[in-house]
Amino acid sequence: MAPHMLTAGEHQTLSVGDGGDLTSAEAAVLASLAQQRRGFCTLGHRSLKLAQYVGLVNLGGRVLEVLPKIGEDADAAKGRGTLLRLLRLAYDLPVFEHGGVGHGLQQRDLLDVFVLAYLRALLQLVRAGLLRRYRTEEDDLGVVRGRMMLGRQVAVHAMRIDRVACRFDELSIDNPWNQVLKAALFAARPWARGLESGRLWLEMAAALDGVSVRRDALELLAMLVPDRQVHHYTGALRWAGWILKLLSPDLRGGGSQAPELLFDMNRLFEASVAALLRRRAFAAGWHLSAQDDGFNLATLESEPGRSYFRLRPDLVLREGTRVLVVADTKWSRLEIDRVGRLVPDVAHVYQLHAYASVYPCEEVTLIYPWHRGLEGAHPTAFRLPACGTRQPMLRIICIDVAGDDMPFRVVGSGCYLGRLT
Structure with missing residues (x-):
């Protein structure tokens, strides 16, 4: 049972x-x-x-x-x-x-x-x-198959002409x-x-x-x-x-682990979103990489050539060598304020700000799972502090995991990831 x-x-x-x-x-x-x-x-x-x-x-x-x-x-x-x-x-x-x-x-x-x-x-x-693979078999047969096993033939079947000790290759599913x-x-x-x-x-x-x-x-x-x-x-x-x-x-290792x-769920959500967007990006002529590690946040003052604090955003969307958007997935509950704007966790915003300060892009995005509490939410984007001549935009979007096609929700106009829907 x-x-x-x-x-x-x-x-x-x-x-x-x-x-x-x-x-x-x-x-x-x-x-x-x-x-x-x-x-x-x-x-x-x-x-x-x-x-x-x-x-x-x-x-x-x-x-x-x-x-x-x-x-x-x-x-x-x-x-x-x-x-x-x-x-x-x-x-x-x-x-x-x-x-x-x-x-x-x-x-x-x-x-x-x-x-x-x-x-x-x-x-x-x-x-x-x-799949079938050849494996070596040994048997006493009525006719020669493969190679004769002379030692066994002499020792066991020396006086018999109806049995032949053979070694042969058999195509088997085993x-x-x-x-x-x-x-x-x-x-x-x-x-x-x-x-x-x-x-x-x-x-x-x-x-x-x-x-x-x-x-x-x-x-x-x-x-x-x-x-x-x-x-x-x-x-x-x-x-x-x-x-x-x-x-x-x-x-057999002796562990007591169940x-x-x-x-x-953090990793599973990330991998699922990456797989979903990678197919759509390919159709659009773009390239999506996961766990990108091409940049670091800082260099050592005494040794400018030594980089520290490697950045690993979940998703980076590129067109050729141009970085279009850097995104992170977050399997956590997203809230809205009293006027319907999406309110991300402040630590998540700081993390995306670090990406925006290093990656040469105009847009960074936080991706959350959609839930019914977000009904009536408005597309939400924030202007981040200027990085040289750039002033990146932070966008907040949601994916509805309740649908087989996992559609995007509350995506504002001009969003790169929104163009993949």
Whole structure:
């Protein structure tokens, strides 16, 4: 029987102890996990507060499902939809129906969705044809195949003319790539629930019947070296790795960390926005780079050639060598003032001011997730102090993560990123 699910939202506080959300043992497991993932959670008095990580944690008897939360909306289905959309963009996983995240998927437990997505990706591989590789076999045959094993032939079959000891190469699906897939398939068995998942699991088990079961599949996955023959395995292997990490972890290292599949929402939002804008920028003839590190904030006075405080903006949009805009993504709640202007965090503004003072651009942008509390907001831009002959503009824009196409909201005229919508 599959373990029970416990659903929570990011930054939610869970009670600990008798009658609480978590048992003391489960809270201890999560506290241990926080030592590996700094900021995952903090312990309080008979309570545990989650932070910006979302995803799944295997607690043994239960699985903790942590979902993203925007604004005051704590609806679990919407949170799942948001997470699945961001994962689809960030990791290029077009395994959801029509490339989108439908209502049916949002109503399932997150792990159930991951298992179904893996089974669908595996089905595509099987239909395209599983990878086959040659491997050396030894057998006693009725005719010569490959090379004779003279030593065995003389010792075992010296008086027989109907058996020939042979060593030969056999084209087989039993190779490391398919062994990883089968290990993930068997790990996911308790979560292959519902008619579609159950049917797909049985079909895939039959398709991989000739593949060996490996207990060290995670270690094996890390050792695989991709080539052109296995390029079409990328999506299925990513799902397989996630499922193995959560449901069949390699514990030989002796650590007590709980098996988990967690995503930092700050990084996930950044990667998703970068993937979304990169496609649109390419169509416009522009180039978008992520985590750009071409500039520093200062040089040492005594050694002018030595630079310090490297700047790493999330996104830099260029046209040839010309910098059009520098942008940072922020997975945090944006507020509006009483007249409807967007009010960013002051620390975020200082950060963008530092970028504007160094990067030769006319525009810097803060990108936040849209939420219902921003209804009626006006396009908002601020003039920053002059930098030589430049006086950069700071623009605040939002992306609606509730839609599959993730449209921009409250974008003023003249905004470079607005032209990519």
